[in-house]
Amino acid sequence: MSKKKWTVGLIGIFLVFCYFLFQFLSSTLKIDHLVGQMEQSMVEDKRIKHVVLIAQEIDNPFWRTVELGAKEAAAQLGMKIDYMGPIRINPAEQMNLLEKSIAAKPDAIIVQGIKEQRYDLLISKAIDQGIPVITVDADEPESRRLAYVGTDNWEAGKRMGELVVKDAGGKGRIGVIIGSELADNQQLRLEGFRSIIRNTPGFEIIAVRSSNISRIQAAKQTEAMLNQYASIQTMVGFSSLDAVGIMEGLKATNRADVSVYGFDDLEETKQGIAQGAIQASIVQQPKEIGFKSVYLLADIFKGGSIPVQHYTATDIMDSNHLKASVSSP
Known part of the structure; x- marks a missing residue:
């Protein structure tokens, strides 16, 4: 590799380091300001x-x-x-x-x-x-x-399972997006959901991935999941940004045949329901x-x-x- 390419590479690494350092310092200063x-x-x-x-x-x-x-x-x-x-x-x-x-x-x-x-x-x-x-x-x-x-997050997940089973119309192969693998509320929702799906013939959770409470990540994870498991017929999101991200992931994979269920009532989620892109959402208070x-x-x-x-x-x-x-x- 030429000296010029090495230099460009080092500059790139330095700029990435500076970006993450700035984000860290910005977040720390923000916290100190709020506490002050x-x-x-x-x-x-x-x-x-x-x-x-x-x-x-x-x-x-x-x-x-x-x-x-x-x-x-x-x-x-x-x-x-x-x-x-x-x-x-x-x-x-x-x-x-x-x-x-x-x-x-x-x-x-x-x-x-x-x-x-x-x-x-x-x-x-x-x-x-x-x-x-x-x-x-x-x-x-x-x-x-x-x-x-x-x-009651376990009950909310159970309610989502009952909703999907009732409305899915035979679309029993399910992909799930959760907000975080570390958040207890997300895990409880998933377990409540599993309690219904595992006991319903013809329904199966194919894959579970995390969005890290990010619309962009929900879209990326949906796209990756559908590319890996083309047989998925229903997608369920358990945090507020997931359903909208799932919709974007479906567009990226040209999948209009997948039923979508979400959580909460963001304006974009309401629009998705009104347009028929999202079947339903479990809404908290x-x-x-x-x-x-x-x-x-x-x-x-x-x-x-x-x-x-x-x-x-x-x-x-x-x-x-x-x-x-x-x-x-």
């Missing part, structure tokens, strides 16, 4: 209860809706919500945010559960310092969190999750007891439900 804002707001008015809400991903539509519900409840109760989260899904950053939040001594913390020993230790640290912790979206029942608020979490904390502040698990409902959104919602006054 939280600390300043607590100093400004110690009479107000300050609650930290740590999202899985700060600008994810699901988590922004959880934030909306939490802030609505906080406004009614005279509390303040400090909302923060990683720029992109990153459990290590979630843990760093939790650790820094504990150091800032808020009145309570609302956080997604993560199955990780360090995370459980941090939750214990908060509890030992008198900071109540409630988990949302994904539970961590083996930790010392006081309560979980969110979807993120606003209620945020709202109820804050009200449970209010009960804790008053010294009351609260349920360890508070499950919020799920609905099925399909073309009939969309038509009904449009026609209703």
Whole structure:
């Protein structure tokens, strides 16, 4: 290889290194800025209860809706919500945010559960310092969190299985996209789904892949899965961005014969259902999750007891439900 090619290659490697270093520093500075804002707001008015809400991903539509519900409840109760989260899904950053939040001594913390020993230790640290912790979206029942608020994820997966079996019309060879292999809520949904599929003759899960809560990755994984398993007839996505990504993967492989099922009610998912590209979606209640979490904390502040698990409902959104919602006054 010529000296010129070596030089170009080294420059390329250096630029890639600089890009990832910039992303790391940018994310770290963002976290420090968010925690600094939280600390300043607590100093400004110690009479107000300050609650930290740590999202899985700060600008994810699901988590922004959880934030909306939490802030609505906080406004009614005279509390303040400090909302923060990683720029992109990153459990290590979630843990760093939790650790820094504990150091800032808020009145309570609302956080997604993560199955990780360090995370459980941090939750214990908060509890030992008198900071109540409630988990949302994904539970961590083996930790010392006081309560979980969110979807019964195993039941939601089971409901998805029943929906697919009922509507698939013989399309029993299934490909599955989950948001994360590490997230407990995704694994529970998958297990609930499996409990129906494994007991239904003619239905089989051909492959399971992870999108890492990314629409682009959901599309790429769908394309790769269909290229490897051309016999797949139904695709199921278990995180909010998966169904839209699956649609894009189907377009890339020129597959219009695959039935698609998703999770949550993003605007693109609604459009896909309206256009017939998505058969249905299991819809959670993120606003209620945020709202109820804050009200449970209010009960804790008053010294009351609260349920360890508070499950919020799920609905099925399909073309009939969309038509009904449009026609209703």
